[in-house]
Amino acid sequence: MSLTKTFSYGKQSIDEGDINAVTEILRSEWLTQGPQISKFEHLLCKKFGSKYAKVVGSGTAALHLAGLALGWKANDIVLTTPITFLATANCILYCGATPDFVDIDPITYNIDIQKLESKIKIYQASGKKIKAVIAVDYAGVPCDWMSLRSLADQYEFQLVDDACHAIGAEYQGEPIGSSVYADVTVFSFHPVKTITSGEGGALMTNNGRIHQAVEILLNHGMTKDEQILEKNDGPWYYEMHLLGFNYRITDVQCALGMSQLEKLEQFVQKRQEIARVYDEFFNQYERFIVPEIPLNCSPAYHLYPLQIRFDEYSFSKKEWFFLLRNKNLFLQVHYIPIHLQPYYRNKFGLRKGDFPFAEKFYQQEVSIPIYPDLVEEDLDYIVNTISKELH
Numbered sequence: 001m002s003l004t005k006t007f008s009y010g011k012q013s014i015d016e017g018d019i020n021a022v023t024e025i026l027r028s029e030w031l032t033q034g035p036q037i038s039k040f041e042h043l044l045c046k047k048f049g050s051k052y053a054k055v056v057g058s059g060t061a062a063l064h065l066a067g068l069a070l071g072w073k074a075n076d077i078v079l080t081t082p083i084t085f086l087a088t089a090n091c092i093l094y095c096g097a098t099p100d101f102v103d104i105d106p107i108t109y110n111i112d113i114q115k116l117e118s119k120i121k122i123y124q125a126s127g128k129k130i131k132a133v134i135a136v137d138y139a140g141v142p143c144d145w146m147s148l149r150s151l152a153d154q155y156e157f158q159l160v161d162d163a164c165h166a167i168g169a170e171y172q173g174e175p176i177g178s179s180v181y182a183d184v185t186v187f188s189f190h191p192v193k194t195i196t197s198g199e200g201g202a203l204m205t206n207n208g209r210i211h212q213a214v215e216i217l218l219n220h221g222m223t224k225d226e227q228i229l230e231k232n233d234g235p236w237y238y239e240m241h242l243l244g245f246n247y248r249i250t251d252v253q254c255a256l257g258m259s260q261l262e263k264l265e266q267f268v269q270k271r272q273e274i275a276r277v278y279d280e281f282f283n284q285y286e287r288f289i290v291p292e293i294p295l296n297c298s299p300a301y302h303l304y305p306l307q308i309r310f311d312e313y314s315f316s317k318k319e320w321f322f323l324l325r326n327k328n329l330f331l332q333v334h335y336i337p338i339h340l341q342p343y344y345r346n347k348f349g350l351r352k353g354d355f356p357f358a359e360k361f362y363q364q365e366v367s368i369p370i371y372p373d374l375v376e377e378d379l380d381y382i383v384n385t386i387s388k389e390l391h
């Protein structure tokens with residue numbers, strides 16, 4: 001049975017409830033810009049405890065809008081981690097600001113707090129101030145948000161949580177997305193993430209000014225809000241106040257998102273159970289390094305990043321990947337460090353050796369399957385297939 005199944009590192013889990021929720025909207029008056037949008041936003045606020053939520057077309061759109069609403073512009077410096085998806089750094093460039101990177105902590109794989117402070121001080125010494133930091137809760141493991149917040153207060157920069165991996169995670173008993181530490185938190189509802197709306201994303205904040213800017217920017221910079229209109233010609237009237245985008249999400253997507261949100265705890269619990277099976281199995285062997293979870297958090301396990309000491313083998317990581325593909329295991333690597341991407345290398349003079357922990361992690365990391373629909377015999381097949389090839 002397992003041999004006829006294929007396994008990727010992650011995928012959605014859809015049930016009849018989800019299908020019915022979507023079908024109901026297809027039969028309704030509004031496919032987009034209808035009542036499901038604010039319903040979804042209200043549920044997100046209630047679930048995570050932020051004052052405001054805005055749902056948009058993707059996590060990438062949410063990151064771009066976060067940067068715009070925070071006022072990022074040319075010559076602003078925004079720091080982030082090289083071990084993240086391209087969108088985290090690209091959103092800085094979309095705003096015309098300058099990205100720079102800080103190496104990861106080799107234990108948590110998240111941005112290294114000490115190195116972050118050193119980098120800020122180096123900029124400071126040359127008379128430059130950091131505008132913002134985008135910290136990524138890699139694999140769904142929360143960053144050290146208390147330290148990040150105190151650095152943000154001390155050095156006066158804006159703090160964005162790219163929590164695309166971490167919806168359903170908790171830090172110090174607070175859900176990620178509560179806006180206790182970060183000025184803006186961004187979620188993605190892409191099908192590989194913890195919950196999905198097909199495509200989709202959200203911004204969580206306690207800051208009304210940011211929320212209002214995002215609301216206008218996601219819809220062409222248009223407003224019909226009588227409180228801010230310069231005049232009012234009639235019921236058809238709108239004004240454009242900012243250069244915005246069409247970053248809207250549809251009612252159909254929101255219906256799926258809401259149906260999925262009800263199952264968030266269940267999904268995360270299942271992911272945590274799978275992680276425990278993997279921890280126990282791979283911990284038996286010297287050649288594997290399993291992720292370590294800081295005591296004060298409950299991770300969402302968007303990914304299960306297993307590190308393998310490939311330099312101890314006679315075959316390469318690439319050869320091993322092809323071997324596993326023949327056995328229906330379609331693993332992935334998260335991530336190719338962003339500073340090594342040709343675009344970033346060429347534009348910013350970045351090179352190999354700049355962020356050694358990120359680079360070593362890239363060499364050793366593989367993301368093995370973790371998603372709610374995996375059953376016990378799947379897990380047996382996965383761990384045995386992975387370890388068998390690595391004698």
Ligand SMILES: *Cc1c(COP(=O)(O)O)cnc(C)c1O
Binds near residue numbers: 165199200
């Ligand atoms: C998925 C992801 C994004 C982008 O989200 P989309 O919804 O695919 O646009 C951004 N950052 C991280 C860390 C992600 O994993």
